[in-house]
Amino acid sequence: MTDQLDASAGAAAPSAAPVARSPRFRRRRHESGYASGLSAIPWLIAPIVLIAGVVVYPAIALVQASLSDYSITGLRRGSAGFDNYIDIFQHDDLGLVLWNTLVWVVVVVALTILIGLGLAQFMSKDFRGRTVMRWAIIIPWAASLVITARLFTLILDYEHGILNQLLVTLHITGEPIDFLGNDSWVMPSMIGVGVFVSLPFTAYVLLAGLNAIPHDLLEAARMDGASAWKVYRYITLPLLRPAMLVASVLNLIYVFNSFPLVYTLNDRNPGFTHDTSITYSYKLAFKAAERSVGMSAAMGVINVLLILVVVMIYLRIIRWREVTQA
Amino acid sequence: MTLQKRLRPYYLSLIGLVITVVFVSPYAVMLLDALRPSGDVLASPPSFLPREWQWNTFGTVLSDTRFLNWLKTSVVVAVSSTVIVLLAAVPAAYFTARFRFPGRTAFLLVVLITQMFSPTSLVVGLYREFFDLTMVNTYASIIITNAAFNLAFAIWILQGFFSSIPKDVEEAAHLDGCGRVRTLWHVMLPLTLPGLVTTVIFTFIAAWNEYVVALTLMQDDAKKPLTVGINSYVTGYQQHWDELFAASLIAVVPVVILFAMIEKHLVGGLTAGSVK
Numbered sequence: 001m002t003d004q005l006d007a008s009a010g011a012a013a014p015s016a017a018p019v020a021r022s023p024r025f026r027r028r029r030h031e032s033g034y035a036s037g038l039s040a041i042p043w044l045i046a047p048i049v050l051i052a053g054v055v056v057y058p059a060i061a062l063v064q065a066s067l068s069d070y071s072i073t074g075l076r077r078g079s080a081g082f083d084n085y086i087d088i089f090q091h092d093d094l095g096l097v098l099w100n101t102l103v104w105v106v107v108v109v110a111l112t113i114l115i116g117l118g119l120a121q122f123m124s125k126d127f128r129g130r131t132v133m134r135w136a137i138i139i140p141w142a143a144s145l146v147i148t149a150r151l152f153t154l155i156l157d158y159e160h161g162i163l164n165q166l167l168v169t170l171h172i173t174g175e176p177i178d179f180l181g182n183d184s185w186v187m188p189s190m191i192g193v194g195v196f197v198s199l200p201f202t203a204y205v206l207l208a209g210l211n212a213i214p215h216d217l218l219e220a221a222r223m224d225g226a227s228a229w230k231v232y233r234y235i236t237l238p239l240l241r242p243a244m245l246v247a248s249v250l251n252l253i254y255v256f257n258s259f260p261l262v263y264t265l266n267d268r269n270p271g272f273t274h275d276t277s278i279t280y281s282y283k284l285a286f287k288a289a290e291r292s293v294g295m296s297a298a299m300g301v302i303n304v305l306l307i308l309v310v311v312m313i314y315l316r317i318i319r320w321r322e323v324t325q326a
Numbered sequence: 327m328t329l330q331k332r333l334r335p336y337y338l339s340l341i342g343l344v345i346t347v348v349f350v351s352p353y354a355v356m357l358l359d360a361l362r363p364s365g366d367v368l369a370s371p372p373s374f375l376p377r378e379w380q381w382n383t384f385g386t387v388l389s390d391t392r393f394l395n396w397l398k399t400s401v402v403v404a405v406s407s408t409v410i411v412l413l414a415a416v417p418a419a420y421f422t423a424r425f426r427f428p429g430r431t432a433f434l435l436v437v438l439i440t441q442m443f444s445p446t447s448l449v450v451g452l453y454r455e456f457f458d459l460t461m462v463n464t465y466a467s468i469i470i471t472n473a474a475f476n477l478a479f480a481i482w483i484l485q486g487f488f489s490s491i492p493k494d495v496e497e498a499a500h501l502d503g504c505g506r507v508r509t510l511w512h513v514m515l516p517l518t519l520p521g522l523v524t525t526v527i528f529t530f531i532a533a534w535n536e537y538v539v540a541l542t543l544m545q546d547d548a549k550k551p552l553t554v555g556i557n558s559y560v561t562g563y564q565q566h567w568d569e570l571f572a573a574s575l576i577a578v579v580p581v582v583i584l585f586a587m588i589e590k591h592l593v594g595g596l597t598a599g600s601v602k
Contacts, residue, residue, distance in 0.1 A: 260537065278447075297450075304443055
């Protein structure tokens with residue numbers, strides 16, 4: 001029974017591929033599936049209500065706060081116009097923070113997708129111990145990020161850290177490395193942990209995508225004499241596009257918004273040296289000299305606009321409409 | 327050639343072992359830290375194995391009523407959030423995958439944009455909203471919030487799976503006299519099982535590990551979820567690293583069990599094809 005279902009699910013995938021079908025043919029197929037906006041409402045009402053209640057309302061509050069003047073104790077004193085935004089753009093550390101954010105997001109997402117792709121491919125192979133490996137990979141995802149961040153501050157610690165102890169004992173380094181304090185090591189350390197915790201989610205989304213690809217298709221290509229690389233490049237990768245789209249877009253958003261890792265791993269360092277725009281906006285309200293709720297809210301709004309622009313550019317590059325409408 | 331074939335599973339297993347070690351080792355450190363006296367965690371120089379094995383940490387944590395309360399909240403919140411996400415996302419994903427309608431692209435984009443707000447920056451507004459609704463310190467407040475924040479993933483991934491099923495399958499069911507909803511339930515859902523399983527795992531884990539919203543909306547100690555509660559093992563005044571790490575490891579167990587239970591559906595499609 002299951003086999004049958006799986007087989008038909010597999011056979012389904014080619015329609016998702018932009019390989020064989022001409023655009024015109026595809027469009028015609030969909031004409032049977034037109035619906036009016038009104039008939040959509042019963043199907044979409046639950047997400048719309050949830051999103052309106054939980055995201056839109058506080059988002060409006062955030063925009064209002066960014067346009068307000070607050071006392072140092074956090075009491076609203078009235079409107080501030082765009083003063084908070086002006087203050088942000090005149091802030092000395094904004095450039096540094098944006099650069100950190102760019103490096104953090106691009107490097108973590110790129111490494112995560114690349115390694116995740118390899119990992120997913122490997123997980124789909126058949127070998128002894130496969131199940132154990134799959135359970136192991138889920139652990140960093142299943143563990144609380146806040147605790148994982150604290151765990152890594154201990155592991156990477158200069159004096160008490162087990163990693164330095166290991167490196168020195170094995171004579172890989174002569175001296176312990178100050179992973180979380182030495183300016184040239186902080187970002188690489190954060191990136192390493194960031195990739196580590198992002199991999200499980202990514203690998204599993206890509207694995208789900210791989211599983212939807214029918215084996216017959218791959219075998220047929222191989223029989224026609226295509227090399228392994230060609231099969232991968234021209235069949236597997238195009239069919240993997242929907243999964244890649246979900247994995248990369250959501251990773252972009254999660255890594256950009258990642259708070260506990262950046263905040264905890266970077267806690268010891270003064271100023272905003274290794275902060276990303278999310279921890280920056282938090283510190284503006286609660287930690288830095290400014291203590292400005294208004295500036296923090298303004299930075300919160302800027303953050304959403306930034307990630308919006310990044311995702312839009314990305315969606316454009318990968319031509320997501322082709323993927324979602326295929 | 328034949329030798330290569332015979333060797334293959336072994337070197338694959340070897341690579342698999344290396345990957346397993348990489349993913350497990352930080353948490354093995356966590357386990358060792360749970361088994362050593364708290365002061366030993368920050369000893370200098372550090373020792374790989376505990377200088378003194380302390381076997382009762384897990385017992386201490388499991389018999390702590392506060393811990394059991396936090397565990398209960400986490401289970402209630404994660405399960406309810408997952409159910410709500412499925413109920414809301416499945417019809418929406420199915421409809422957007424199958425029909426062109428005015429506002430379809432806008433709907434998908436708006437859903438995605440809601441993910442872009444970091445909970446950290448929305449939490450002040452959320453607190454105010456739930457305070458006005460007198461829902462601060464209720465399970466419902468964090469369940470609803472978790473559900474809303476995880477809808478985007480569910481809708482996006484499910485609509486991808488739904489649109490990959492050929493229309494013919496559905497039309498056949500239609501001809502057999504199935505209505506829209508019955509077709510969805512009996513034909514489409516079984517076919518998108520890997521997508522559903524991915525959604526369940528993803529939402530459950532996200533809700534299980536949510537921190538910022540719960541930290542703000544749940545101040546009643548007995549109703550905090552694990553992520554927030556266990557932090558009180560290590561504060562400025564008391565540093566029970568052993569208990570913090572033991573509790574964290576216990577918190578991983580329900581997720582791994584859930585995963586082990588439904589994982590075969592995730593990889594089902596694959597094994598069906600590879601068995602010759």
